[in-house]
Amino acid sequence: MSRRTDSRTDAVTVLADSGNDLARLVFAVNPPFRYVADLTLKDIGLPIKEHYLTGEVAMAVGDERSVFVRRVLSGKYPDAALKVSLGHRRFTAAEVVEIAKRKERYARGLPLI
Numbered sequence: 001m002s003r004r005t006d007s008r009t010d011a012v013t014v015l016a017d018s019g020n021d022l023a024r025l026v027f028a029v030n031p032p033f034r035y036v037a038d039l040t041l042k043d044i045g046l047p048i049k050e051h052y053l054t055g056e057v058a059m060a061v062g063d064e065r066s067v068f069v070r071r072v073l074s075g076k077y078p079d080a081a082l083k084v085s086l087g088h089r090r091f092t093a094a095e096v097v098e099i100a101k102r103k104e105r106y107a108r109g110l111p112l113i
Contacts, residue, residue, distance in 0.1 A: 039100050041093055051082065051090035060096065061103045077102055 041048055044060045052060075058068035071077045072089075077099045080089035091099070105111070 039097050039104070041096065044096065044100050046096060048093065051092060052096055054080075054089050054091070057091050057096050057099060061100050063103075076106070 046052065046056065046060050054069065055065050058065045061068070063071070068077070072079050078095055080091045080095060082090040082092070084090060
């Protein structure tokens with residue numbers, strides 16, 4: 001039995017081999033959990049404090065630091081509003097939660113808005 005996902009039609013086609021006959025079943029897929037729930041710092045696994053380092057945020061969302069920085073620079077994640085000497089980023093709690101939401105939306109195949 002093989003499964004194939006066609007993203008253009010949002011349908012899953014299942015081909016079942018029953019002897020010499022091939023049966024083709026097509027059904028629409030509506031994921032039940034399209035909504036991304038509101039996250040908190042506790043859900044993300046970070047303690048409450050004023051600012052978070054880039055490495056802390058990257059670890060909390062499950063990215064390597066270099067991958068995280070690349071996603072910030074490409075616009076997939078919002079950049080930190082506060083940058084200290086030498087361009088080091090300091091993320092606020094609201095920015096960390098927004099990044100975690102975007103990561104969750106991306107993992108579910110939803111738009112990043």
